[in-house]
Amino acid sequence: MNLTLNEDQIMIRDMAERFLADASDSPAVRRAMDSDSGHDAAVWQQIGNELGWCGVAIDEDHGGLGLGVSTLALIQEQAGRRLLCAPFFATVCVAAPLIDAIATMEARAQWLPQIASGEQTFAVTLAGDLSGERLNAVRAGDGWQLSGRLDQVVDGGSADQLLVFAQVGEGDSDIGLFILPRASQGVSARALNTWDQARRMAEVTVDNAAATRIDDPARLIEGLHRAMSLARIYLAAEQLGAAQQCLDMTLEYTATRKQFGRVIAGFQAVKHRCAQMMIRIEALRSAVQGTAAMAMSDAAPVRLALEAAMLRARAVDTAFYCAQEAIQLHGGVGFTWEYDPHLYFKRAQAAQHWLGAADRLIDGVGQVLSQAPAALLTDNADDTAENAAFRAEVAQWMRAHLTGRFASLQFRGGPGDEEVDPALRKEWERELASGGWTCVGWPQEAGGRGLSIQQQVIYFEEYARAGGPGRMGHIGEGLLGPALIRFGSKAQKQQFLPDIVAGKTFWAQGYSEPGAGSDLANVQTRAEQQADGRWVVNGQKIWTSLAHESDWIFVLARCEPGSKGHKGLIFLLMPLNQPGIEIRPIKQIGGGSEFNEVFFDGAIAQAEHVVGEPGDGWKVAMGLLEAERGVSTLGQQMHFAHELALVINAAKASGRINDPGICSRIAQAWSGLRVMRYNALRMLSSAEAGLGREALMYKYFWSNWHRDLGELAMDVLGAQAAVISDDPAIRPLQQLFFFSRSDTIYAGTNEIQLNLISERGLGMPREARPKA
Numbered sequence: 001m002n003l004t005l006n007e008d009q010i011m012i013r014d015m016a017e018r019f020l021a022d023a024s025d026s027p028a029v030r031r032a033m034d035s036d037s038g039h040d041a042a043v044w045q046q047i048g049n050e051l052g053w054c055g056v057a058i059d060e061d062h063g064g065l066g067l068g069v070s071t072l073a074l075i076q077e078q079a080g081r082r083l084l085c086a087p088f089f090a091t092v093c094v095a096a097p098l099i100d101a102i103a104t105m106e107a108r109a110q111w112l113p114q115i116a117s118g119e120q121t122f123a124v125t126l127a128g129d130l131s132g133e134r135l136n137a138v139r140a141g142d143g144w145q146l147s148g149r150l151d152q153v154v155d156g157g158s159a160d161q162l163l164v165f166a167q168v169g170e171g172d173s174d175i176g177l178f179i180l181p182r183a184s185q186g187v188s189a190r191a192l193n194t195w196d197q198a199r200r201m202a203e204v205t206v207d208n209a210a211a212t213r214i215d216d217p218a219r220l221i222e223g224l225h226r227a228m229s230l231a232r233i234y235l236a237a238e239q240l241g242a243a244q245q246c247l248d249m250t251l252e253y254t255a256t257r258k259q260f261g262r263v264i265a266g267f268q269a270v271k272h273r274c275a276q277m278m279i280r281i282e283a284l285r286s287a288v289q290g291t292a293a294m295a296m297s298d299a300a301p302v303r304l305a306l307e308a309a310m311l312r313a314r315a316v317d318t319a320f321y322c323a324q325e326a327i328q329l330h331g332g333v334g335f336t337w338e339y340d341p342h343l344y345f346k347r348a349q350a351a352q353h354w355l356g357a358a359d360r361l362i363d364g365v366g367q368v369l370s371q372a373p374a375a376l377l378t379d380n381a382d383d384t385a386e387n388a389a390f391r392a393e394v395a396q397w398m399r400a401h402l403t404g405r406f407a408s409l410q411f412r413g414g415p416g417d418e419e420v421d422p423a424l425r426k427e428w429e430r431e432l433a434s435g436g437w438t439c440v441g442w443p444q445e446a447g448g449r450g451l452s453i454q455q456q457v458i459y460f461e462e463y464a465r466a467g468g469p470g471r472m473g474h475i476g477e478g479l480l481g482p483a484l485i486r487f488g489s490k491a492q493k494q495q496f497l498p499d500i501v502a503g504k505t506f507w508a509q510g511y512s513e514p515g516a517g518s519d520l521a522n523v524q525t526r527a528e529q530q531a532d533g534r535w536v537v538n539g540q541k542i543w544t545s546l547a548h549e550s551d552w553i554f555v556l557a558r559c560e561p562g563s564k565g566h567k568g569l570i571f572l573l574m575p576l577n578q579p580g581i582e583i584r585p586i587k588q589i590g591g592g593s594e595f596n597e598v599f600f601d602g603a604i605a606q607a608e609h610v611v612g613e614p615g616d617g618w619k620v621a622m623g624l625l626e627a628e629r630g631v632s633t634l635g636q637q638m639h640f641a642h643e644l645a646l647v648i649n650a651a652k653a654s655g656r657i658n659d660p661g662i663c664s665r666i667a668q669a670w671s672g673l674r675v676m677r678y679n680a681l682r683m684l685s686s687a688e689a690g691l692g693r694e695a696l697m698y699k700y701f702w703s704n705w706h707r708d709l710g711e712l713a714m715d716v717l718g719a720q721a722a723v724i725s726d727d728p729a730i731r732p733l734q735q736l737f738f739f740s741r742s743d744t745i746y747a748g749t750n751e752i753q754l755n756l757i758s759e760r761g762l763g764m765p766r767e768a769r770p771k772a
């Protein structure tokens with residue numbers, strides 16, 4: 001699954017953005033809202049005839065462009081962003097998928113080309129699973145007659161055709177899909193005076209109106225699942241666009257509105273709230289693109305339906321959250337008719353009830369997870385043949401090698417469990433190396449395997465599934481190695497990379513100091529160069545993970561006396577086993593001592609072990625932090641599926657699985673798991689070139705998800721959570737709970753991440769910093 005947009009997709013998205021920024025700006029939307037039809041006919045004409053959007057996802061045999069679900073979702077996102085007043089959603093995003101998935105060959109041949117060309121528009125209901133609101137059908141000669149009332153029909157007062165489900169027999173599943181012209185005798189529509197006038201609804205009454213049945217009964221059930229999933233994906237895309245616009249409006253407003261003598265965008269409370277909006281938006285964007293890609297794979301319709309259900313729930317939450325934040329952060333003007341936030345707020349509220357209420361969808365997925373978790377916790381649903389073969393290769397290797405003396409390491413040594421048999425885990429690193437399974441994402445010329453992000457995800461998924469132990473070499477492999485590949489000299493690469501790949505050398509990270517935590521640029525450890533070129537280091541590092549098990553440490557120190565901030569720093573590589581270095585363990589909240597204090601008293605770094613230029617160490621340190629906040633934790637995250645499985649098992653054992661609240665939190669945890677996978681596939685592909693703006697939320701998302709999972713684990717265990725346990729079903733959950741408190745601290749605390757997201761991701765004013 002590749003979630004990077006291709007050039008054509010970017011072009012179509014940008015074109016849609018430009019076109020709608022003009023054709024559907026705020027005055028245009030308000031004009032359409034005040035008009036009788038609710039649409040601007042000229043805009044629709046352009047969309048249907050000139051831009052070709054109506055046929056984007058319709059296959060070429062039926063007059064469309066065949067560009068697929070992902071591309072239509074990109075257009076629909078822009079439509080949602082601009083509250084496009086047109087029959088686009090009902091016709092293109094709901095009716096077309098329904099006809100495509102359910103109708104007979106003849107009906108598809110008749111209707112899909114007319115949708116693709118923009119000639120015909122359709123009205124639909126959005127109740128439940130699309131077939132929720134039904135008419136009654138009776139045979140009339142060769143045809144059918146429909147009767148009944150539909151409470152809320154999108155474009156029911158304006159579309160050319162009604163596309164409706166009707167009961168054709170007694171049983172609940174005895175339904176058919178019908179088309180009847182809106183102007184037919186017996187059809188009457190009453191416009192509803194809804195709060196959201198940007199999407200018109202009508203109550204439609206049908207009284208013995210002649211209709212054409214178009215479904216192929218053999219395709220109906222599965223087709224309904226598929227059409228429903230697609231409609232949910234497109235609605236989620238629309239909500240994504242709406243949420244994005246709420247954020248954009250808010251950024252624009254807060255950048256100009258002044259209070260207390262400065263723009264309100266400079267207040268951290270405002271910045272962090274905007275950052276939270278961006279985090280939810282980017283998570284939703286990953287979920288939309290991931291689910292759209294799944295819809296274009298061979299994934300089973302039922303699996304897609306579950307994924308689309310959770311996507312829908314996420315979209316509801318995100319759209320509402322961003323709309324209400326937009327109102328709040330606009331202050332008084334946010335409560336006026338004149339400013340736009342209320343339009344999005346009303347849409348967000350209305351959309352809560354379309355295509356199934358979010359809480360019921362979450363419940364449904366929770367039920368599936370509680371009964372058959374394995375089906376949803378495996379990640380091979382959308383594997384291509386090539387990926388499936390690679391997956392099998394990894395699984396096979398793990399089965400063959402995680403045996404014998406290594407068997408005791410299965411599922412051990414992860415966060416909070418690092419003290420388990422370090423010596424054997426170092427041997428395991430060498431075993432991995434013998435199979436070429438260390439540093440899998442490094443380029444081949446650096447000794448790695450050169451795997452794509454997609455393959456790395458698969459590798460780590462299989463590693464985690466097999467119970468591969470927590471990696472002793474992760475600091476060398478995930479942090480120092482990538483930094484050396486990017487910034488190191490040829491000699492440094494030759495000296496250090498092979499031993500990291502071979503699992504022979506283990507590294508520690510010497511960044512934090514008692515006075516330099518979040519403000520890392522305040523490091524005071526000193527490095528002084530001697531006449532022979534060597535550097536003498538004095539000072540103290542703290543919170544140094546695994547220093548007591550490491551051979552080397554990379555150290556950020558101050559090499560220019562009197563320098564301040566990020567200037568005058570040096571990035572040094574130092575052996576730990578030397579006079580002048582003392583390592584003292586620090587006991588952590590879980591009882592173990594994974595981190596240490598490291599004291600430097602005249603310790604030596606060789607002249608050739610400066611990475612980058614002396615005085616320019618900050619650049620290297622930041623490059624390394626990018627890796628730390630990005631791809632380095634991929635393996636850890638793939639282990640999360642296993643932890644969620646443990647939580648589900650514990651919930652079954654304690655009986656709390658029957659508690660709807662717990663069940664719903666489990667479903668939401670699964671949804672987050674999917675987002676993390678899609679985040680990785682979307683955000684880390686070009687990690688070598690530096691992380692993109694959207695990847696700033698990557699670390700925040702997974703670390704907070706993990707912390708929430710720890711809390712869920714404790715709630716599931718109930719009172720027994722408080723008793724220290726050796727039970728392999730309980731102990732890992734207790735470790736998860738305690739250790740995950742650190743996830744939101746190391747590699748940049750939550751608050752620092754929010755600063756970064758708002759400043760670098762959203763361009764908001766920077767926090768005051770001491771002058772360098």
Ligand SMILES: Cc1cc2nc3c(=O)[nH]c(=O)nc-3n(C[C@H](O)[C@H](O)[C@H](O)COP(=O)(O)OP(=O)(O)OC[C@H]3O[C@@H](n4cnc5c(N)ncnc54)[C@H](O)[C@@H]3O)c2cc1C
Nearest residue numbers: 509510511512517518543544545742745746747749751752
């Ligand atoms: C388990 C664990 C392992 C670690 N391993 C390593 C390691 O191997 N090597 C290493 O070098 N370091 C390591 N660290 C240290 C880690 O990087 C720091 O703890 C982290 O950067 C925070 O620094 P601090 O602890 O000094 O907290 P402080 O910076 O003092 O922060 C305290 C609180 O103030 C908030 N705060 C600070 N500044 C701001 C601001 N500008 N705006 C808003 N809020 C702010 C913080 O978010 C936090 O909530 C580890 C930490 C943990 C918990």
